[in-house]
Amino acid sequence: MLGQSYTDGQLFNAYGMQGAFLATDMRMLPGSMRSYAPLVQGVADSNAKVTIRQGGIVIYERAVPPGPFEINNLTVVGYGNDLNVMVSEADGSTKEFTVPYSPLVQLLRPGQFKYATNIGQAWSPSVNKYTPRVGQFTAQLGVNNYLTAYGGGLLSEDYNAVALGGAISTYLGGISVDYTRSHVALNSTGQVDGDSLRFIYSTLIEPTNTNITLSSYRYSSRGFWSFNEAVAAENYAARGDLSDASYRQINTYRDKQKGRFDISLRQYLAPGLGNVFVSGSMRNFWNRRGSQTQYQISYGNSFNKLDYELAANRVKDHYGQAYNEYRLSFSLPIFGADRGNRTYLSSSAWRHSDNGSQGQVQLSGITGSDQQLTYGVSTNQGLDSQNTQESYGLNGSYQGPGALVSGGISRGQGYQSAALGIAGSVVAHEGGINFGQTLGDTVGLVEAPHADGARITSVFGAKVDSNGFGVVPYLSAYSKNRIELDPEGLSNDVQLNETSIETVPVVGSIVRVQFQTTNEKMVLINSAFTDGTPLPFGAEVLDYTTRNSVGFVGQGGSIFARGVAAQGRLLVRLSERECVIDYSFDLQAFDARLPSLPGAMISTSAPCKL
Structure with missing residues (x-):
């Protein structure tokens, strides 16, 4: 890939770069081989x-x-x-x-090899006063069932780093350990070397059904700088006078992280008793006293159709200032579900140690034949003397074939606001220009001539436009994608020769998916034998001159024929004999009535002569 993006951040911290990105894409493998398994x-x-x-x-x-x-x-x-x-x-x-099986991001199947290389120039969406050239390479190798080795290097003009590590799958869980050594020589940092050690653990404790999804700890020495920290420090320093010693003392090791610990744990209780979720984070710094901590614990369960959750949260900064928050929330579907239409009543109340108590009630839902409309009405009310505010809001959105349109209005004490947004895409191609929904990294372009209005069933709200093209905004790369068209609502003169096509796209591509269609005038001929006996159901009808099939006899002797002239002769093929129908249509009269009769079909009556 060429352009501006971010590195994956699996080994070295993620940073912005403009240049070339080349990496193993596990989606190219069969589905059963994409994720780690022993x-x-x-x-x-x-x-x-x-x-x-x-x-x-x-x-x-x-x-x-x-x-x-x-x-x-x-x-x-x-x-x-x-x-x-x-x-x-x-x-x-x-x-x-x-x-043993304990998946980690770093674990690969035995024998699998994965790499990523990036070459270009450092880039930031905000400040770009310091943009050094940079190259990075990382690799992973599945050694056996239990061990995956990985490592990499990063080289820039004033910075370099090397990292080595390994991931192990054990009966006690998945463990990975990696070590990074950095060297930096910048005006804002001086010339320093440093080390960083990271430990990650994940497991599912089956006897207690305890899922530790991520427990990690990273320690960095005073002289360690990640590349994005070094670039940010140099960009920040470029705003000041580096000759001022006090300035350099203040900003050297600015927000310089020393250690970080994160944990995320979910405990499933006995059936019907819900689950408990716990998460926590703690960070400390070389240039600051104290530490930043955040803890959260929540309990969730359901009773019949009622979902409810109780949560508590505590946050403390490195100055020792802290606040606590407690929250109770629930959601209940109401009015029943009709063809996917749903309406929910939800409410929550919370207590903030600094800002008082507040409550919210919201009625929201989704509706439409393609679930393309959403709506919501809400109110917020203060519940004690610390918080006397109140506000009201209304919001909605419409997911059309060409864009998502959303909007909302709100009003509270001393303010009112309104918002309107539109999100979508424009796809230009040799057949014209089509508007579509927000695109993923792999896109489909449906071509179905004359089938305007046909619904693309795999995407809510997507349709074929008047130019015969429609946009499928997202496809799964390197996998079979089934794209289907719904012919309901098409003109009687248009027939889809196929309603489903499979395609296997390459990542980043726009795949053209061509549906064959037939656009011929459809006519209805009510016919019977000259003695009034109805024609046999299912008998084939052919053009008398060319002997091409144009239709079949339906119920009550009705013949739906396609691609016939305004007048002519048809042949009905019976089991042991044939009969002939001479017909004609008044096309001028039909065209005159067509604007007031959308979807109408030309029809006439004629006998079938033996």
Whole structure:
């Protein structure tokens, strides 16, 4: 990729860069190989069946011949559950063993290799006084079931860093440790070297159903600078006089992080008792006393259709100033659901130690044939003497085929506001210009001549425009994508020869998806034998001259024919004989009535002569 973007931040801290980005895209692999799963190896004593379970769920099963076997295409279904492997032999005996599984971002399957390289110039969306050239390379290698090794290097004009690490999958969880060494020589930092050590742990404790999704700790020495910190410091220093010693003393190691600890944990209780979520973060700095901390704990559950949550939050900055917040919220669907239309009544009340208590009630919903309309009405009210404010608001949005239009108005004590927004895309191509919804990284362009108004069923609100093209705003790269058109509402003269097409796009592409259509006048001929006997249902109808099929006999002798002239002769092919229909239409009279009869069809009556 060429352009402005950010590095992935998996090993070195993410930073902005304009230049060239080249990396392994795991989406190119089969779906079963994209995420980490261990390699399962074993030995069967006879013609046996191998069954693999995760969390009690069978995720893989197959027959194997006698001898060693290897399974490398597992698709895991849980987070952190070890794999239980059972080999059932032909004589009825079984043997079991366990393969540890604890996924981390750094873990790869055995033998997989992943890399990313970026070359360009440092870039920031705000200040760009210091924009050094920079190159970065990182790589990961799945060594075996238990170990993934990774490392990389970063080289710039006044900065360089190298990092090495490894991730291990164990019975106690997934663990990764990496070490980074940096060297920087800038006016704002001086010439310093530093070290940083990071530890990450994740696991699912099955007996208690405790999910630790991320627990990490990073320690950085006083002289360690990440590249984005160094660039930011130099940009900041460029605003001042570097000859002023006091200025340099104040701004050297500005907000210089020393240590950081993060944890996120979810505890699932017994069935029907809900779950508890706990998260916490703590940071301290070399140039500041104290630490910044934030803790949150919440409990969520549901009763029938009522969802509710209780939460508490505490935040403290490095000056020792802190506040507490407590919140109770619930949501209840009302009025029932009709073809996807939903309405919710939600409410919440919270207490802030500095700002008092407040409550909110909101009625919101989604409606429309394609669920394209959303709406909401809300009010906020102060609940004590610390908070006497009150406000009211109204908001809504419409997701059309060409854009999302949203707006809202609100009014409170001493203020009122209004907002209007529009978000979408413009796709220019050889067939014209089409407006579409907000685009993803891979896009589809549907071409269906004369099928304007046909609904693209995979995307809410998307349709084929009057130029015969429509925009599919997002597709899954390197995977099969089924794109379907709904012919309902099309002109009677237009027929979709196919309503579904599969495509496998490359990431970043705009894929043209061509639907074949037939645009021929559709006519209705009411016919019967000369003695009044109805024509047999399903009999084929052909053009008398060309012998091309133009339709079939329907119920009551009605013939829907396509692509016929204003007058002519048709042949109805019966089981042992044929009959002929001579017909004619008054096209001028029909065209005169068409504006007042949208969707009307030309019709006439004529007998079928043997």
